[in-house]
Amino acid sequence: MTTVLVAVLVVTAAITLLPQRTQQRIIALGCSGVTLGVTDCLARLYQPPPAALRAVPLCPVDQVAEQMVPTVETQRISFTHGGVLERWVARDGTVRVVAEPSEITAETWQDEPWPQAPLLPGVTVPLSAQWDFEEEGQERDFVAALQQQHALHHQRRSAIAGLLPQSLDASVRSAVAPAAWVSTTSTTALEGLSAAPQAQGEAAGDLPGHVRPSGGSATLLHQVNDNLVATTISSTGVSPTGAPVHGALRWVRAASGDLVELSGSWAWSEGEGSTVIHLLTPLAEGDGAEVEAWLADPDGPTLDLSFLMADRRPERGNDLERLLYAASTVAVESRASDASALGSLFEQDLSLDRRRYGELSGERSNARIVRPQPSGADRVAQEVTC
Incomplete structure (x- = not known):
């Protein structure tokens, strides 16, 4: 049992030392066993909805409305250990992930003291923020970055804390900076x-x-x-x-x-x-x-x-x-x-x-x-x- 635990710790530490994008892809494909139960399996978060939107032809009135405001299919991304984000998929395949809306008065974006809301233990996201992705599926790396931040929160308090580079927190925060x-x-x-x-x-x-x-x-x-x-x-x-x-x-x-x-x-x-x-x-x-x-x-x-x-x-x-x-x-x-x-x-x-x-x-x-x-x-x- 001790040997298995040590092996898991070594593998977890090794994953953490990999480049950030590689880590996120591993998390995106893995389940809770990869990091001692501190991440969700992304396949359980959501399943892509049927592309009903793209099968509907646009009449001339809808074409004008679509140029003004894109029509999107919406879906909730639910985290087993935390909150919910919303996923918007447009007719052209672009994706937006959206945080909980809130009445905020501000002239410019700033990380702090912009109002934040907890999403997962150790993970907060800015209220009323949006993240853009040019192709459907790219948002999975973003969700994986959130889970990586969640994993780091637990790992900082674990036996492998001394093996973690101090730059990881900043790189994860950069990956989840909002686009709107x-x-x-x-x-x-x-x-x-x-x-x-x-x-x-x-x-x-x-x-x-x-x-x-x-x-x-x-x-x-x-x-x-x-x-x-x-x-x-x-x-x-x-x-x-x-x-x-x-x-x-x-x-x-x-x-x-x-x-x-x-x-x-x-x-x-x-x-x-x-x-x-x-x-x-x-x-x-x-x-x-x-x-x-x-x-x-x-x-x-x-x-x-x-x-x-x-x-x-x-x-x-x-x-x-x-x-x-x-x-x-x-x-x-x-x-x-x-x-x-x-x-x-x-x-x-x-x-x-x-x-x-x-x-x-x-x-x-x-x-x-x-x-x-x-x-x-x-x-x-x-x-x-x-």
């Missing part, structure tokens, strides 16, 4: 946004058919790898028919501070269902000035839904409408769903940059696309099949 993180902030602190009061409910649109940013807080998604910050804020107003509008508006800034995208999604009750509209505007270099001026409008920024749906040409002197006419794609459809519930989903999806597969319910009809017209030709709402 989410925080919240007051709208009064947002760069370039008008200080005009953010109205609520039906009063948010001064005129029928108008929407504007509303509420007192915004969500910031900081994408570390791409050096982008996406700001999402609720957006409400009044529809062309006088119904309350629910939704969200998002703008994205590069590291330089330049705006690179303006998008939004809204819904309002009409007939027995809801009318849904998605706006996607990629901004080329130099286009951001019109959006900056619009956001800073002393009366508060507003959008005319009738204009977005191609009911008229840009108003004379309205630089933002001129830009949207030339660069925006608008998708419109009717859904047999509650408008308020759809608006809440849109805000959540834009904030986290993902849409859960199957979360949008209700029969669809009256789908149409308004495409950009950089040449100045007439914009037309083209009927499509969804």
